[in-house]
Amino acid sequence: MTAVDSACNYWVDSAGEPDVWPVAEGRHDADVVIVGGGFTGLWTAYYLTTLRPELAVTVLEAETVGHGxxxxxxxxxxxxxxxxxxxxxxxxxxxxxxxxxxLADNVDEIGRVTAREAIDADFHKGGTLDAAARYPQQVAMQKAHRDALIELGHAPEDCVWLDGPALAERAAFRDGYGAVFFRHTASVHPMKLVLGLARVLAQRGVAISEHSRVRYLAPHHVITTNGAQFNARHIVQATEGYSECLAGLGRRVLSVRSLVIATEPLSEAVWARVGLGDRPTFCDASRVINYGHRSRDGRLVFGARGAYPLGGTPKQDHAITPAEIEMRRRLLLDLFPGLPEDLVVTHGWGGSLGLSRRFRPHAIVDPHTGLATAGGYAGEGVAASHLMGRTTAELIVGEDTPRTRAPWAHADAAIDQVLARWEPEPLRWLAAQTISASYGAEESLLRRGCDGALTRSVMRANDGFAAIIE
Ligand SMILES: Cc1cc2nc3c(=O)[nH]c(=O)nc-3n(C[C@H](O)[C@H](O)[C@H](O)COP(=O)(O)OP(=O)(O)OC[C@H]3O[C@@H](n4cnc5c(N)ncnc54)[C@H](O)[C@@H]3O)c2cc1C
Known part of the structure; x- marks a missing residue:
C-alpha cells in the first residue's frame, strides 16, 4: 500500500523546524567562502572554525541547507x-x-562530534549487514568481497562472514545465504545532522545564507544570482551531485539519481519477524543496490536502483512517482518475508549524488588560485564528506595531519589536474544503459534459478563493470 504520491522526504518531515538563514546581499570580504550547504560544506566550515576560530567563513546555499x-x-x-x-x-x-x-575512526568521530556539540542526529553504530547473498551463486562473490576488504587493510574481526543461520539471527532476509558483517558503519538521521551542524556553525559566527545561488565563481571571487559579491582568499566548491550551474566542476562530477522510501513505524510483532534488532544498516548483493536501515522510530528506510539521467545534470525536483514507490515497496516485501503484504509507505523522495570520472573521492586545495573542492563520493558520502571536509579545512590552514597526507588529499594541485573530464554524451548515457541492462540480466537469471554458462559469463562481465565503477 502506498500512502504518498509525491516528493515527501521523511528526514525533512521528522527533523523539526529548520532555522531560516538570510539571503546573501551586498559586497563582503571573507577568509573562506563555501559554496554548498550540505555535509561537505558544513564540515569544512566546522573544522575551519575549530582550527582557526578567528577566520571569517561564509556558506552560500542555493536552496536551503540540506537541500542536496x-x-x-x-x-x-x-x-x-x-x-x-x-x-x-x-x-x-x-x-x-x-x-x-x-576510515573506521572517521565514523566514531562523527559520533563524538555530535555528542560534544549536542546534535541529536540519531547516531547509532550498529554495523552493516553488507551485501547479503540472496542466491547461492552470490556466496562466493561475497566471500571474495570480505577477503578484498581485509586485503585492503580492514581488520578481519571487523569484517565477519555470517553464514545463513548466523545471518538469520540478525535479519530475516528471504533466502539469506550469508553476508559480511562490517562493524564500522553507523546510521544517522541526516537532516538532523545537517540542521544541527548549521546551528553550531552559526553559534561560532559562520555566516550562512540560503536561497543564495552562486552564478559566477572565479579565484577569490563569487557572485550570487541576486548580485551579492564576495571576495575571499579561498573559495570551496562543495556542490557534489548538484554542480550543474557552475563552470568549475562542469563535466568532472556527474549527477546520478537515487530514490528512497520510508514505511510507517512497524509494530514490535513485525520487527520480531524481520529482525534488525541492533539496527544495523543492510544491503543485498544485488548489483543494482538495495539498501536500508531501521530508523530510530521503527520505520524501514529503503533505497534502491538509482539511474543516470541523460546529460548527468541533477534534478532539483525530487518528486518520485507512485510507480517508483510501489516498485521499491515490492522489493522490500521480497527482501523481508516477515513484512505484511499491506505494508504502508508514508514517504518517497529522490536526490542526486556525484560521481567523479576516476571513481574516487577527493579533497583539493589549489594554493595558487585559492580554489578548493571536495566530493566524488559515489553514493557513499555521509561519512566520507566528514573526512573530506575535515581534510579540506586542514589543507586550507596548512595543517599536517594523517588526512592531509592521505591519497585523497591534493594540497598543491589545480582542480582540473586532479579531476578528469567525463566523456561527452551520449557515450556516458549509453555506457550507463549497457551496465544497467547487464546488471538487470544477472538479476533476472539468478531469480529464475539459472546456473549455467550464460549466468556465469554475465556475472563475470558484471564483476568487470563493478571493478571499474565501485
Ligand atoms: C538518495 C540518496 C541516498 C544516499 N544514501 C547514502 C547513504 O546511505 N550513505 C552514504 O554514505 N551516502 C549516501 N548518499 C550520498 C551522500 O548523501 C552524498 O555523497 C553527500 O550527502 C554529499 O554531500 P555534499 O555536501 O558533498 O553534497 P550535497 O549534500 O548534495 O550538497 C550540495 C549543495 O550544493 C548546493 N549548490 C549547488 N549549486 C550551488 C550553487 N551554484 N550555489 C550555491 N549552492 C549550490 C545544493 O543546493 C546542495 O545543497 C546518498 C545520496 C542520495 C542522493
Missing amino acids: ASGRNGGWAIGNLAGLERLIGDLDRTARHAICAQ
Whole structure:
C-alpha cells in the first residue's frame, strides 16, 4: 500500500523546524567562502572554525541547507570509501592498515562530534549487514568481497562472514545465504545532522545564507544570482551531485539519481519477524543496490536502483512517482518475508549524488588560485564528506595531519589536474544503459534459478563493470 504520491522526504518531515538563514546581499570580504550547504560544506566550515576560530567563513546555499543529497540520503555513515582500492591499492600493507583505521575512526568521530556539540542526529553504530547473498551463486562473490576488504587493510574481526543461520539471527532476509558483517558503519538521521551542524556553525559566527545561488565563481571571487559579491582568499566548491550551474566542476562530477522510501513505524510483532534488532544498516548483493536501515522510530528506510539521467545534470525536483514507490515497496516485501503484504509507505523522495570520472573521492586545495573542492563520493558520502571536509579545512590552514597526507588529499594541485573530464554524451548515457541492462540480466537469471554458462559469463562481465565503477 502506498500512502504518498509525491516528493515527501521523511528526514525533512521528522527533523523539526529548520532555522531560516538570510539571503546573501551586498559586497563582503571573507577568509573562506563555501559554496554548498550540505555535509561537505558544513564540515569544512566546522573544522575551519575549530582550527582557526578567528577566520571569517561564509556558506552560500542555493536552496536551503540540506537541500542536496545530505538531507535526502539513506543515512548510512560508512567506515570505508567508494573507490578505496583505486586510492590505496598501491600502498604497502602498513599504510593501507593505517588508512583503514582512519576510515573506521572517521565514523566514531562523527559520533563524538555530535555528542560534544549536542546534535541529536540519531547516531547509532550498529554495523552493516553488507551485501547479503540472496542466491547461492552470490556466496562466493561475497566471500571474495570480505577477503578484498581485509586485503585492503580492514581488520578481519571487523569484517565477519555470517553464514545463513548466523545471518538469520540478525535479519530475516528471504533466502539469506550469508553476508559480511562490517562493524564500522553507523546510521544517522541526516537532516538532523545537517540542521544541527548549521546551528553550531552559526553559534561560532559562520555566516550562512540560503536561497543564495552562486552564478559566477572565479579565484577569490563569487557572485550570487541576486548580485551579492564576495571576495575571499579561498573559495570551496562543495556542490557534489548538484554542480550543474557552475563552470568549475562542469563535466568532472556527474549527477546520478537515487530514490528512497520510508514505511510507517512497524509494530514490535513485525520487527520480531524481520529482525534488525541492533539496527544495523543492510544491503543485498544485488548489483543494482538495495539498501536500508531501521530508523530510530521503527520505520524501514529503503533505497534502491538509482539511474543516470541523460546529460548527468541533477534534478532539483525530487518528486518520485507512485510507480517508483510501489516498485521499491515490492522489493522490500521480497527482501523481508516477515513484512505484511499491506505494508504502508508514508514517504518517497529522490536526490542526486556525484560521481567523479576516476571513481574516487577527493579533497583539493589549489594554493595558487585559492580554489578548493571536495566530493566524488559515489553514493557513499555521509561519512566520507566528514573526512573530506575535515581534510579540506586542514589543507586550507596548512595543517599536517594523517588526512592531509592521505591519497585523497591534493594540497598543491589545480582542480582540473586532479579531476578528469567525463566523456561527452551520449557515450556516458549509453555506457550507463549497457551496465544497467547487464546488471538487470544477472538479476533476472539468478531469480529464475539459472546456473549455467550464460549466468556465469554475465556475472563475470558484471564483476568487470563493478571493478571499474565501485
Ligand atoms: C538518495 C540518496 C541516498 C544516499 N544514501 C547514502 C547513504 O546511505 N550513505 C552514504 O554514505 N551516502 C549516501 N548518499 C550520498 C551522500 O548523501 C552524498 O555523497 C553527500 O550527502 C554529499 O554531500 P555534499 O555536501 O558533498 O553534497 P550535497 O549534500 O548534495 O550538497 C550540495 C549543495 O550544493 C548546493 N549548490 C549547488 N549549486 C550551488 C550553487 N551554484 N550555489 C550555491 N549552492 C549550490 C545544493 O543546493 C546542495 O545543497 C546518498 C545520496 C542520495 C542522493
